[in-house]
Amino acid sequence: MPIISTTPAPAAAAPFAAPTATRTTKQSMTQQDFLKLLTMQLRNQDPMKPIDDNSFVTTMAQFTGLEQSSQMITSLKGMGDANKMMAASSMIGREVTVRDYTGAETTGIVDAVENSSAGLQLRMGPSLFSFDSVTRVAPTSAKALSANVSA
Incomplete structure (x- = not known):
């Protein structure tokens, strides 16, 4: 009679293993949750x-204070973004x-600003x-300006 192993296969032996589900928990109560709780009470x-x-x-x-705090946070975030x-x-x-993700610094003249999903x-x-x-901002030197125009 053959012996059947009950130990799980290592990850390298099971490349097509099903992904494990992760459970996220809420850390705070939303306004909708608060109203549901109050209604049930x-x-x-x-x-x-x-x-x-x-x-x-x-x-x-307390509910009114929570709502006003939430509106203030939204307003402050908008002002910070602007x-x-x-x-x-x-x-x-x-x-x-600027310093890139490798730590290397690059210097140049800013041509435009873009707001994308990456920020x-x-x-x-x-x-x-x-x-x-950004690690440094300086007025544009004549040398840098002429290099930028010729580029």
Whole structure:
């Protein structure tokens, strides 16, 4: 009778193994979750002991505060994005040094700013560099300007 192994095959022996599912958990309660919870609480309350008015008002005040905080965060993010775009736009025509993912530095004149799914990008010649990789900004020197015009 042959012996059947019950140990799992190593990854190299099973190249077509099914991917493992990952479970993500919510770390915060959304407004929709809060409203569902409040509705269930009101629906399932004891008719002989209804929810206290003060408790209900406190809960609604907390909900209003949560909603206002959420709106403020959205507004601040928009202002931060606009500020970042203005800062990047001010680099057009300037000599900028950027550090790429390998650590190498590149210096050139910014021709344009692009906002893509990869984030804010500075165009220097044919290359795009992340706005966050800028290490130095300087006024354009006459030498750099003439090199850029001839390129």
